Amino acid sequence: MPWEVIIFYFIAATAIAGAAGMVIAQNPVHSAVFLVICFIQIAAVFVMLGAEFLGIIQIIVYTGAILVLLLFVLMLVDPEDLPEFHVGRPVQRAVGVILGLILLLEVATAIATRTITGRQGNATLENVELVGGNTQALGRVLYTDHLLAFEVVSLILTVGVLGAIVLALPERLGVRSYKRKDTISLAHPRGTDIALPAGEGAQVQTGLSSTAVAKPSGVGRRLIMSSDPDEQPVTGGGRQ
Amino acid sequence: MNDQPMWLTFLFAFLIMNVLLIGMAYMTYFERKVLAGMQDRMGPTRTGPKGLLQPIADGVKLLGKEDLIPRFADKWVFFFAPLIVFVTAIVGVAVIPFGGTIEVFGRDLNLYITDLNVGALFLLAFSSIGVYGVILGAWASSNRYSLLGGLRAAAQVVSYEIILGLSLVGVFLLAGSLSLRDIMIAQQTNLEIGPLTVKNWFILSQPLAFILFMIAAVAETNRAPFDLPEAETELVSGFHTEYSAFRFSFYFLGEYIAMIVISLFASTLFLGGTSGPGSENHWYLGVLYLLLKAIVFLFFYVWLRATLPRFRYDQLMGIAWKVLLPLVLLNIVVTAAIRLASDGLLF
Numbered sequence: 375m376p377w378e379v380i381i382f383y384f385i386a387a388t389a390i391a392g393a394a395g396m397v398i399a400q401n402p403v404h405s406a407v408f409l410v411i412c413f414i415q416i417a418a419v420f421v422m423l424g425a426e427f428l429g430i431i432q433i434i435v436y437t438g439a440i441l442v443l444l445l446f447v448l449m450l451v452d453p454e455d456l457p458e459f460h461v462g463r464p465v466q467r468a469v470g471v472i473l474g475l476i477l478l479l480e481v482a483t484a485i486a487t488r489t490i491t492g493r494q495g496n497a498t499l500e501n502v503e504l505v506g507g508n509t510q511a512l513g514r515v516l517y518t519d520h521l522l523a524f525e526v527v528s529l530i531l532t533v534g535v536l537g538a539i540v541l542a543l544p545e546r547l548g549v550r551s552y553k554r555k556d557t558i559s560l561a562h563p564r565g566t567d568i569a570l571p572a573g574e575g576a577q578v579q580t581g582l583s584s585t586a587v588a589k590p591s592g593v594g595r596r597l598i599m600s601s602d603p604d605e606q607p608v609t610g611g612g613r614q
Numbered sequence: 615m616n617d618q619p620m621w622l623t624f625l626f627a628f629l630i631m632n633v634l635l636i637g638m639a640y641m642t643y644f645e646r647k648v649l650a651g652m653q654d655r656m657g658p659t660r661t662g663p664k665g666l667l668q669p670i671a672d673g674v675k676l677l678g679k680e681d682l683i684p685r686f687a688d689k690w691v692f693f694f695a696p697l698i699v700f701v702t703a704i705v706g707v708a709v710i711p712f713g714g715t716i717e718v719f720g721r722d723l724n725l726y727i728t729d730l731n732v733g734a735l736f737l738l739a740f741s742s743i744g745v746y747g748v749i750l751g752a753w754a755s756s757n758r759y760s761l762l763g764g765l766r767a768a769a770q771v772v773s774y775e776i777i778l779g780l781s782l783v784g785v786f787l788l789a790g791s792l793s794l795r796d797i798m799i800a801q802q803t804n805l806e807i808g809p810l811t812v813k814n815w816f817i818l819s820q821p822l823a824f825i826l827f828m829i830a831a832v833a834e835t836n837r838a839p840f841d842l843p844e845a846e847t848e849l850v851s852g853f854h855t856e857y858s859a860f861r862f863s864f865y866f867l868g869e870y871i872a873m874i875v876i877s878l879f880a881s882t883l884f885l886g887g888t889s890g891p892g893s894e895n896h897w898y899l900g901v902l903y904l905l906l907k908a909i910v911f912l913f914f915y916v917w918l919r920a921t922l923p924r925f926r927y928d929q930l931m932g933i934a935w936k937v938l939l940p941l942v943l944l945n946i947v948v949t950a951a952i953r954l955a956s957d958g959l960l961f
Contacts, residue, residue, distance in 0.1 A: 403753060407691065410746060427792075430735040434779075438742030439772055442749070446768050449753045449761065507731045509792055 382422060389415035402448045406441060413437045424499070427509040627727045630707055638870040639669035644909075645916045652920040676866075679859035684755060687856065691754035696861045699747030699868030702740045706875040709733035711795045713888050713900045725897060726795060733794040734786070737879055738779050741834055744872065745771040748836070748843060748853050751865070755856035763852025766927065767836060767843035773934040774833035774840075780942040781826040784949040785816050785883055794879075798887035815886040822945045824884045826938055828914070831880060833930070835872045838919035842927055877911035878904065 392412030399405045413436050420429030502511045516524055643658065643666070650657030658665030683692060713725035730736050745767055752764025786792055789800040803814045817824045833840035844852035854865045881887060885907045888900030925933070 401688075403688075403691070403750075407746075407750065410743075414743070426730060426732045427735070430732045430739045433739040434735065434742055438739060438745075438775065442742075442745060442768050442772055445746075445749060445753075446765065449749070449764070509731055 378422070382419070385415050385418045385422070389419070402451070403445065406445045406448055410437055410441055413441070424502075425508050427512055622723065623727060626723065626725075627708065630712075630727065631704060634704060634707055634871055634874060635867070637874055638867055639673060641870045641874060641912060642672065643669045644912065645919075648913065648916045649920050652917075673863070676863040677860050681859040681861065682856070684757065684856050686756040688754040688756070691750050692856075693861075695747045695751030695754055696857065696864035696868070697747070698750070699744050700864040700871070702744035702747070703868040703872040703875060706737045706740050706872070707878065709736050709794050710875070710878045710882060711798055711887060712904060713897045716897045725901070729793055729795045732792045734782055734792050734797070734879075734883070735779075737875070738775065738782075741778075741872065741876075742771065742775050744868065747865075747868065751857065752843075752853035755853075757856050759849045760853050760855050763843040763849045763855075767853060770833060770836070770840065770842060770930060773931060774830045777826060777934060777938045777942055778830035778834055780939075780946060781823045781830060782883065783946045784820045784823040787946075787949050787953050788816060788819060794882050794887075798882055798889070801886040802889055813886055813889050815884065815889070817884040820884065820945070820949070822941065823949075826942050826945070827880065827884070828911075829933075829938065831876045832915065832918060833934075835869065835876055835915075837869075837873065837915055839922040839924050840930060841924060842930060847924075873912060873915055874908065877908040877915075880911050881907035 389412050392408045392410075392415060395408035396405045396412060399408055414433060417429040417432040417437075420426070420432060502508050505511050505514060646668075647657040647665075649655075658668035661667040661671045683689060708727040709730050711726040711729070715722050715724050748767040748771075749764040752760040752762075752767070755761075785797060789797040791797060791800070797816075801813060801815050804812070812818070832838075836843050842852075843849075844854065849855070854862055857865060881904055887907075888897075888904045890899065890903035
């Protein structure tokens with residue numbers, strides 16, 4: 375079927391372009407977008423191979439959940455805080471290129487000689503059709519032959535979730551949130567958000583000039599830690 | 615399923631897409647009229663008889679507006695973010711079955727675009743990609759209000775997607791399939807409640823899942839009372855603050871089409887899809903029933919918007935993780951136990 379081949383080449387080319395773009399792009403958010411493209415195209419390859427379930431799960435889990443959270447973080451990172459790449463660190467660059475080439479060579483050899491074939495299962499097209507489709511076939515295998523592995527994976531994921539909760543907890547369990555020792559707030563204590571004009575003759579300033587003074591640039595606002603949100607912090611605006 | 619030529623499927627898909635676009639336009643009219651009625655106003659009356667041409671006028675006006683791009687915007691991302699929302703919303707309709715196979719001009723025509731083995735998950739997957747349009751658009755605008763809206767959208771959709779997906783597991787357990795067509799066919803069997811014999815719509819056997827699904831669906835489509843990403847009063851309409859003209863209209867289209875598709879989805883999953891009196895013999899009655907059921911859900915959306923104030927952000931998250939998630943897990947466990955017991959496998 376020629377049109378299937380054409381569609382496959384289109385998908386494959388887009389997937390490779392997405393992967394390449396992910397590495398090349400300078401902006402981390404652009405990288406994430408390219409990775410999304412790559413993932414969706416790989417899901418499309420899964421669907422073309424008759425594994426709709428895998429394809430859709432690939433989209434839901436990787437594209438829909440994990441990458442969204444990744445993007446979430448990337449959007450909050452100031453690009454200037456990121457380590458500059460392609461600058462300095464010649465050793466790392468050289469080692470990276472060498473390791474990459476070795477990996478590429480390994481994969482190419484494996485594909486060329488077809489040494490990585492794995493154990494042949496009984497999942498032929500006919501057998502899959504017999505149980506009613508690949509979703510059902512996968513479900514059967516997962517919940518019978520590989521039940522133990524499945525349960526272990528669930529346990530590991532639960533441990534991961536609990537770990538994240540413990541790390542994010544600001545205080546010991548049982549301490550109510552309003553008694554928090556420290557709170558994060560922007561360094562502008564109440565009422566001092568608008569800076570008063572200072573110096574002699576400042577009071578007579580009206581109209582445009584006063585609004586110009588009213589908003590000093592955001593430089594003075596630092597992220598500070600204070601033990602009470604209403605407390606006047608010592609740093610930042612409190613000194614004015 | 616595969617006996618239909620490709621071009622016929624494409625033709626049908628094209629038809630459905632255009633019907634959906636017109637449906638979206640008149641959804642705005644419907645919403646304005648219903649809202650107006652609830653608030654004792656008239657709603658649109660001027661353009662055309664009873665204001666019926668108002669959506670067309672709005673569309674023309676939106677396309678004629680100036681297309682503004684903020685100076686510090688990330689132009690490429692800013693350009694395609696609205697398209698993501700629009701496309702992912704409209705693709706979902708591909709798995710909605712409007713009926714079985716009918717004969718038109720001597721050809722068999724399937725009244726569904728595709729009967730995917732994992733149809734329900736397909737819809738969920740595309741609604742989860744849709745959030746990229748929101749957060750990327752918000753980020754690319756380089757506007758703080760937009761970014762806040764985008765972050766809210768990301769957190770909200772990721773949380774409520776879990777509820778949405780898990781609330782369907784009960785239905786999948788009962789139907790034994792993820793295909794929307796199989797789920798619809800599974801609801802054609804009769805169910806006897808005392809003297810009554812009714813169709814086995816899953817709203818009867820899965821009432822808790824239905825309520826949870828509706829809550830999660832409203833949150834997933836960013837509609838009131840879960841419209842925090844575009845909270846006008848705090849965020850100046852959030853993620854699309856900087857969008858104007860036809861780029862804004864894509865967000866607008868995406869939101870309303872997502873509502874329509876989710877309503878069709880809910881009707882198929884819980885209200886028997888095309889089932890109704892006489893629908894076995896006349897396919898057009900089936901389509902009519904499906905649309906009527908979807909309109910009930912759309913009315914519900916508007917009703918919510920007119921009635922409920924917006925949630926606070928911590929309430930939104932608290933409800934998802936502390937109330938809805940335990941309930942939805944309980945529903946799965948109970949449904950699975952009942953299913954096993956009815957097969958005689960539990961004890």
